[in-house]
Amino acid sequence: MLxxxxxxxxxxxxxxxxxxxxxxxxxxxxxxxxDFTLSVAxxxxxxxxxASGAGKTTVLKLVNRLLLPDAGEIxxxxxxxxxxxPIRLRRSVGYVxxxxxxxxxxxxxxxxxxxxxxxxxxEERTVARVQELLELIGLTPAEYAVRWPDELSGxxxxxxxxxxxxxxxxxxxxxxxxxxxxxxxxxxxxxxEFRRIQTALRKTVILVTHDMAEAMALGDRVGVMEAxxxxxxxxxxxxxxxxxxxxxxxxxxxTPLPPAEAGPA
Amino acid sequence: MMAVFRFWSxxxxxxxxxxxEHVFLVGISTAIAIGIGVPLGIFAARRQRLAAPFVAIANIxxxxxxxxxxxxxxxxPLIGGVGARAALAVLVLYGLLPIVRSTIVGITGIDNAxxxxxxxxxxxxGQLLRHIxxxxxxxxxxxxxxxxxxxxxxxxxxxxxxxxxxxxxYIYRGLSMVDSTVILAGAIPAALLALAVDGGLLxxxxxxxxxxxxxxxxxxxxxxxxxVLIVLLASAxxxxxxxxxxxxxxxxxxxxxxxxxxxxxxxxRETGLPVQRRLxxxxxxxxxxxxxxxxxxxxxxxxxxxxxxxFHQPPANDSAAVMNTVRDFYARSGRTxxxxxxxxNTFAILVRGADARARRLRTIEDAAxxxxxxxxxxxxxxxxxxxxxRGLAQTYGLRFRSPPQVMDLNLxxxxxxxGQVDLIAGDATAGLIEGLDLVQLDDNRRYFxxxxxxxxxxxxTLLRYPQVRRALERLAGHISAEQMRAMNHAADAGRENPxxxxxxxxxxxx
Numbered sequence: 001m002l003x004x005x006x007x008x009x010x011x012x013x014x015x016x017x018x019x020x021x022x023x024x025x026x027x028x029x030x031x032x033x034x035d036f037t038l039s040v041a042x043x044x045x046x047x048x049x050x051a052s053g054a055g056k057t058t059v060l061k062l063v064n065r066l067l068l069p070d071a072g073e074i075x076x077x078x079x080x081x082x083x084x085x086p087i088r089l090r091r092s093v094g095y096v097x098x099x100x101x102x103x104x105x106x107x108x109x110x111x112x113x114x115x116x117x118x119x120x121x122x123e124e125r126t127v128a129r130v131q132e133l134l135e136l137i138g139l140t141p142a143e144y145a146v147r148w149p150d151e152l153s154g155x156x157x158x159x160x161x162x163x164x165x166x167x168x169x170x171x172x173x174x175x176x177x178x179x180x181x182x183x184x185x186x187x188x189x190x191x192x193e194f195r196r197i198q199t200a201l202r203k204t205v206i207l208v209t210h211d212m213a214e215a216m217a218l219g220d221r222v223g224v225m226e227a228x229x230x231x232x233x234x235x236x237x238x239x240x241x242x243x244x245x246x247x248x249x250x251x252x253x254x255t256p257l258p259p260a261e262a263g264p265a
Numbered sequence: 266m267m268a269v270f271r272f273w274s275x276x277x278x279x280x281x282x283x284x285x286e287h288v289f290l291v292g293i294s295t296a297i298a299i300g301i302g303v304p305l306g307i308f309a310a311r312r313q314r315l316a317a318p319f320v321a322i323a324n325i326x327x328x329x330x331x332x333x334x335x336x337x338x339x340x341x342p343l344i345g346g347v348g349a350r351a352a353l354a355v356l357v358l359y360g361l362l363p364i365v366r367s368t369i370v371g372i373t374g375i376d377n378a379x380x381x382x383x384x385x386x387x388x389x390x391g392q393l394l395r396h397i398x399x400x401x402x403x404x405x406x407x408x409x410x411x412x413x414x415x416x417x418x419x420x421x422x423x424x425x426x427x428x429x430x431x432x433x434x435y436i437y438r439g440l441s442m443v444d445s446t447v448i449l450a451g452a453i454p455a456a457l458l459a460l461a462v463d464g465g466l467l468x469x470x471x472x473x474x475x476x477x478x479x480x481x482x483x484x485x486x487x488x489x490x491x492x493v494l495i496v497l498l499a500s501a502x503x504x505x506x507x508x509x510x511x512x513x514x515x516x517x518x519x520x521x522x523x524x525x526x527x528x529x530x531x532x533x534r535e536t537g538l539p540v541q542r543r544l545x546x547x548x549x550x551x552x553x554x555x556x557x558x559x560x561x562x563x564x565x566x567x568x569x570x571x572x573x574x575x576f577h578q579p580p581a582n583d584s585a586a587v588m589n590t591v592r593d594f595y596a597r598s599g600r601t602x603x604x605x606x607x608x609x610n611t612f613a614i615l616v617r618g619a620d621a622r623a624r625r626l627r628t629i630e631d632a633a634x635x636x637x638x639x640x641x642x643x644x645x646x647x648x649x650x651x652x653x654x655r656g657l658a659q660t661y662g663l664r665f666r667s668p669p670q671v672m673d674l675n676l677x678x679x680x681x682x683x684g685q686v687d688l689i690a691g692d693a694t695a696g697l698i699e700g701l702d703l704v705q706l707d708d709n710r711r712y713f714x715x716x717x718x719x720x721x722x723x724x725x726t727l728l729r730y731p732q733v734r735r736a737l738e739r740l741a742g743h744i745s746a747e748q749m750r751a752m753n754h755a756a757d758a759g760r761e762n763p764x765x766x767x768x769x770x771x772x773x774x775x
Contacts, residue, residue, distance in 0.1 A: 064385060066381075066384065066385065086387075087387045087388075087389055088387070089387075090384070090385060090386060090387030091386070091387040095382070095385035095386060097378060097381060097382060097385070098378075099376070099378035100378065100382070101376070101378035101379045101380075101381060101382030101383075102379075102382075103379060103382075103383075103396075103397060103401075104379075104401070105400045105401055114386065114396070115386050115387065118386075118387070118388065118392060118396075161382075164386070165386070
């Protein structure tokens with residue numbers, strides 16, 4: 001009991017995220033989130049998987065206070081999001097969305113430098129940070145810094161989105177289907193890079209996906225959501241033993257179909 | 266076209282002034298419209314429920330014809346009245362719609378993912394607006410500004426009707442002279458100005474589009490600096506106008522322009538006070554409201570017009586009685602009628618000089634004898650008004666070979682000279698009477714009411730500057746109908762500047 005208590009406390013101090021009995025909103029009579037409880041330890045990757053409309057994106061928006069819960073509480077680094085100054089909270093939480101949302105009027109470097117400039121970093125420090133991040137995401141600074149967003153491929157845009165979220169080195173990172181709109185080859189490449197970067201940076205990450213294979217490949221733990229509830233949460237290997245029919249269907253859906261039987265000649 | 270070039274070359278100075286006034290009106294009004302419209306658009310874009318009614322109101326404003334808008338605004342305190350201030354108010358109203366609409370469109374058109382990314386990275390609403398929404402909406406806003414400025418160049422020509430100056434003055438002057446050369450002299454530069462403004466802003470808009478955006482920051486700086494400069498210059502100009510001295514007004518036809526100049530120059534010569542000219546105001550009612558509201562201090566009115574058009578009394582033909590009635594009415598509203606200038610600008614029944622001489626016609630009664638062989642041509646107004654044709658026909662027993670033809674008043678002089686008609690009702694002081702060898706028949710049965718030209722001034726002004734009253738009284742009885750006709754002729758046919766004609770008169774008379 002005491003051990004448990006100590007562990008939880010340490011998680012809080014070290015930039016973990018915790019949902020305690022959170023309910024939020026309504027959608028045609030059913031709650032979008034219903035008594036949702038979840039904790040992510042500092043430096044861990046939690047992947048949230050579920051069908052569209054299960055409430056995954058809502059979970060992310062509650063973390064950086066784009067939304068406030070109707071009931072329950074969300075603790076970010078041990079503090080209730082309602083007590084956080086929303087601006088400070090969002091600067092401490094990197095946010096990567098599926099559509100990326102790069103600012104079209106700014107270059108790649110300009111996009112990455114937005115938050116450092118809002119934080120009034122000295123210009124040399126900003127420039128150095130942009131260089132460092134471009135190298136981290138594998139885009140040659142000399143070539144890509146001055147490009148416009150519409151001159152990038154989908155995969156490159158997604159990488160810039162990640163670099164932008166990491167700009168002032170926030171301890172927590174929220175990623176909403178970051179690789180969802182990419183072709184399979186690029187997607188696999190970015191997943192590998194995500195692992196590489198995460199090994200180096202050890203951020204607390206909540207990554208939302210609808211692809212069970214991706215969730216299992218990237219998460220230290222996987223959470224499965226259905227209709228606003230967390231129905232399963234645990235390490236990726238354990239999910240194969242889960243008996244829940246919904247979880248089973250999700251797992252099966254991520255394995256390739258067997259080849260079609262040849263019809264009678 | 267050659268005539269237009271000749272006109273410009275002899276009026277270069279004036280053309281430059283009018284063009285300057287035009288640019289001033291459009292520049293300032295557009296700058297103010299941006300200053301009001303962009304924040305309004307941002308506000309409406311934030312509150313979707315407000316956006317629709319905002320645009321609807323702006324749309325309704327836009328459909329009010331500009332002349333009507335000037336009329337509506339006349340009695341409004343602070344922004345109403347006549348002159349540049351009222352014109353600016355109207356132009357700003359017209360400019361608002363496209364700017365508000367394009368701001369709303371520009372901001373609501375931004376991809377939600379971009380806005381969410383901005384909020385998600387911890388931008389305050391102000392930072393989101395400055396760093397994301399405004400830069401992305403700017404090309405759309407500039408497109409709206411472009412529409413506003415081009416509409417402004419067009420509407421500003423109508424501003425001449427309330428004495429705000431600009432190229433519209435040539436257009437109005439040309440219309441009142443039925444001289445297409447003068448109309449073109451104003452219309453062509455206005456059209457070119459519209460094209461130039463449109464082209465310049467289009468270039469600017471392109472600069473801000475994705476391909477040109479590298480230079481966008483500089484372009485915005487340049488534009489902002491230019492706008493600030495224009496506003497500063499304008500406020501300086503307005504401030505200069507505020508210390509105004511005596512303001513002389515006039516209606517928008519040749520005779521009135523000359524009279525306005527004569528009154529202005531007389532006051533200048535006799536009193537040494539600074540005089541400001543608000544000539545070419547678009548009609549009797551505008552002049553009257555301007556005088557009532559203190560926008561002008563004095564203008565020349567005609568007793569018969571004041572009686573019927575301003576004070577809505579039935580027409581009367583006793584000159585002294587009319588003068589007394591009018592003086593009474595004016596006095597009740599704080600205005601003073603000064604002694605008449607000496608002529609009566611009544612209707613004149615005109616025939617060709619050749620006919621008059623051959624058939625020994627001197628009076629309308631004489632003409633009534635030969636009228637059954639004749640055709641008559643009258644302006645629409647003369648056929649309709651209570652002191653017009655119907656009563657004339659009764660008084661003199663006039664009958665013509667066919668019912669009178671309806672024609673434009675200004676054209677009827679030429680129709681008479683060309684023999685298309687044989688008798689017309691014109692203005693007693695029309696310059697064309699001299700130019701076309703026409704003869705005015707005597708109204709021997711005193712049918713027409715008197716239209717004596719009298720300066721009307723604000724009583725408060727005369728109290729404060731008694732020397733102005735003395736100066737205006739010096740004009741009493743100084744202008745005969747023949748003199749007025751000759752001066753009108755010099756302006757209409759000789760295209761002389763009303764100010765020069767007035768100067769010659771004032772120098773000769775005093």
